[in-house]
Amino acid sequence: MAGYRVLLRTPGVGRIIAAQLTARFPNGMISLAVLLHIEHVTGSYGAAGLVLAATSVGQAVAGPVTSRWMGRWGMRRVLTTTLLICAAAITAIALLEVPLPVYMALGLIGGLSTPPVQSAVRTIYPKMVNSSQLTPLYSLDASLQEIIWVLAPVIITLVGTQAGTVPALLLIVVILLGGGAWFILSPEVGRVRIPRSRRALGTVLRKPPVILATATGFLLIGACAAVEAGVVATFDHGGLEAGLVLAVFAVGSLAGGLTFGHIPIGPWAMARRFAIVTVGLSLTIVSLNAWWLGATLLVAGAGIAPALAVMFAMTSASVRFSETAEAYGWIGTGQLIGAAAGSAVAGFLVDGVGPQGAYIAAAAFAAAGLVVSVLFVRGFPDLRHRDASPIPDTEPVHTIT
Numbered sequence: 001m002a003g004y005r006v007l008l009r010t011p012g013v014g015r016i017i018a019a020q021l022t023a024r025f026p027n028g029m030i031s032l033a034v035l036l037h038i039e040h041v042t043g044s045y046g047a048a049g050l051v052l053a054a055t056s057v058g059q060a061v062a063g064p065v066t067s068r069w070m071g072r073w074g075m076r077r078v079l080t081t082t083l084l085i086c087a088a089a090i091t092a093i094a095l096l097e098v099p100l101p102v103y104m105a106l107g108l109i110g111g112l113s114t115p116p117v118q119s120a121v122r123t124i125y126p127k128m129v130n131s132s133q134l135t136p137l138y139s140l141d142a143s144l145q146e147i148i149w150v151l152a153p154v155i156i157t158l159v160g161t162q163a164g165t166v167p168a169l170l171l172i173v174v175i176l177l178g179g180g181a182w183f184i185l186s187p188e189v190g191r192v193r194i195p196r197s198r199r200a201l202g203t204v205l206r207k208p209p210v211i212l213a214t215a216t217g218f219l220l221i222g223a224c225a226a227v228e229a230g231v232v233a234t235f236d237h238g239g240l241e242a243g244l245v246l247a248v249f250a251v252g253s254l255a256g257g258l259t260f261g262h263i264p265i266g267p268w269a270m271a272r273r274f275a276i277v278t279v280g281l282s283l284t285i286v287s288l289n290a291w292w293l294g295a296t297l298l299v300a301g302a303g304i305a306p307a308l309a310v311m312f313a314m315t316s317a318s319v320r321f322s323e324t325a326e327a328y329g330w331i332g333t334g335q336l337i338g339a340a341a342g343s344a345v346a347g348f349l350v351d352g353v354g355p356q357g358a359y360i361a362a363a364a365f366a367a368a369g370l371v372v373s374v375l376f377v378r379g380f381p382d383l384r385h386r387d388a389s390p391i392p393d394t395e396p397v398h399t400i401t
Contacts, residue, residue, distance in 0.1 A: 004140055004258065007133055012188050016128070019186050020121040021144060022179030026172045028152025030055070030110075033172055034093065036157075037165035038103060047100050051093075053340075054104040058111020060336045067119035067329030068201060071194040071322055075120050076184055083180040085113035087173050094169035115180055119328040122312055124192045126321075126389045134316070134389060139261025139309035146250040146257075146305065154243060195322035204327045208379035209318035212372070213311040216270060217331050218338035219369035220307055223281060223362045224249075225342030227297065230358025233350045234288050241290045248294045252301025260306040264384040270310050271373035276303030278370050281363040288355060300366075307369075314381050321390040338365075 008014045031052055038048035062082075070078045089110035093103060125137055160168035183189065205211050228246060235242040256276075263269075280300025284293055311331060319327050342365060349357025373380070 004136065004261070007129065007136055007140065010129055010133070012128055012186075013137070016121060016124065016183075016186055016188050017141065017144060019179070019183040020117050021147065022175070023115065023117045023183040024145070025148055025152055025179060026176045027114075028148040029156040029168075029172050029175075030090070032153055033156050033160060033165065033168045034107065036160045037093065037169055040165050041097065042100065047103075050100065051103045051107040055107040055111040056336060056340055058108045059114050060111075060333045062112045062114055063116070063119070063333040063336070064201065064326050064329035066114075067116045067325040067332075068197060070116065070120060070123075070325050071196045075189050075192070075194065079115050079117070079120060079180065079184050079189070082113045082115045083176065083184070086110050086115060087176050089113065090169055090173050090176070094166050094173075116325070116329060117180070117183055118332055119325040120189065121183075122316070122328050123194060123321075123324045124188050126316060126324075127192050128188060131389050135265060135309070135313050135383065136261045138312040138316070139257050139306065142305040142308035142312065143254045143257025143261065146254045150247050150250045194325055195320075197320075197322045197326065199323070201326070202330075204319055204323045205330060207318050207327075208376070209314045209381055210327050210330065212270075212376055212379050213315045213327075214331050214334035215372055216274070216307070216369050217311055218334040218341070219365050219372065220274075220277070220304065220338070221335040222338035222342030222345075223277065223365035223369070224304065225339040226346035226358050226362035226365060227281065227284075227300075229343050229346035229350065230284075230355050230362065231293070233355040233358060234293070235290070245290060245294050245297060249297040249301045252298040253304035254301075256302030257305025257309060259302075261309060265310055265313055266382050266384050267377050267380040268373075270307060270314075270380055271370060271377065273303040273307040273310060274366060274370040274373050276300070277307065278363065278366040281359065281366050284359040285356060285363060310380075313383060316390050317381055317383055317386070319390060321392060324390050 008017075034051055034055065035048045038051045042048070066078060066082055089106050093106050093110070096102075122138070122141070125141070126134055129137055156168050156172070159171055205214070227249065231242050231245050235245070260273075277300050280296050280298075280303070283296040283299070286292065286296075312328075315327050315331060316324060342361065346358035346361045349361050
């Protein structure tokens with residue numbers, strides 16, 4: 001922990017972490033709030049699912065595109081524009097009574113305009129700390145984001161059920177605008193300028209570390225989404241036990257990230273972290289007892305944040321600075337698709353074989369990530385004797401001969 005205290009004493013680091021976590025806090029609220037609101041308005045979970053699907057499609061498409069725009073028009077301009085559009089779309093969903101296709105269109109607009117805060121902050125990090133602190137910073141970031149997934153669903157559920165779904169959506173808008181403004185006005189956002197990428201959209205995916213980070217992120221978040229579906233199904237649609245068990249899962253991730261964040265990253269780092277997740281999730285299949293699930297998910301969670309930290313560090317170290325935001329955008333898209341796939345597969349298995357099917361799906365996703373990490377280990381960079389800073393952008397220098 002001494003290393004993290006030194007890291008947080010670096011000028012601006014604590015502030016930018018707090019600002020970006022606040023700006024991203026609505027990400028843990030929007031899906032649940034929209035689900036509750038559209039079901040309340042239409043009386044149909046199917047209709048709510050369609051609006052959520054439109055929102056997720058928008059987020060997946062926007063990730064690499066809006067992240068890349070930050071190199072063309074600047075971070076503050078892109079973040080401010082997307083923030084205002086997203087806030088307007090959520091406000092419209094809250095206040096307007098319109099046909100389902102209009103709700104779907106508003107959900108799509110909200111998803112497309114999700115501010116690329118995650119890509120922005122992970123592009124800023126290498127400019128804020130020295131090379132030896134970068135990997136621990138990525139680990140700290142991956143660990144602290146668990147706060148979002150622990151607190152946000154609880155808060156929005158309480159507001160939605162006690163005060164109503166409209167106040168819940170408007171609360172999201174307030175946090176979105178306040179947190180977004182805090183992050184956008186941070187001095188680091190104004191100081192760091194991303195060079196405009198000279199390559200076509202998607203070219204960055206030709207880099208093995210980027211495609212591996214995207215693929216493993218898809219599988220890791222797919223496993224997490226399947227776990228969430230399994231826990232909800234096990235404890236009768238979200239009783240107290242469900243919240244506590246999922247909180248233990250997140251606490252395991254937080255603890256794992258803080259514990260392993262200082263360990264140098266070698267080619268086998270991802271495989272070792274996926275092994276922890278796979279073992280923990282495989283053990284969940286043995287029993288659906290709350291204590292057993294809590295213990296096994298605590299083990300599995302210990303590998304989640306460390307695996308995410310490897311993805312962030314290997315991506316940063318493998319691309320030019322002008323490509324980092326887009327690369328993180330693709331990784332975010334992979335994770336969004338993984339969440340949708342994990343939830344869908346787990347849902348079908350719950351219907352077919354019961355809650356245990358969701359844990360089988362989660363273990364299968366994690367095992368697939370372990371296999372990918374082992375089979376393609378040569379594609380993972382060795383960062384044990386080098387830093388995770390992006391490759392500098394260079395331009396031709398004109399000389400007089």
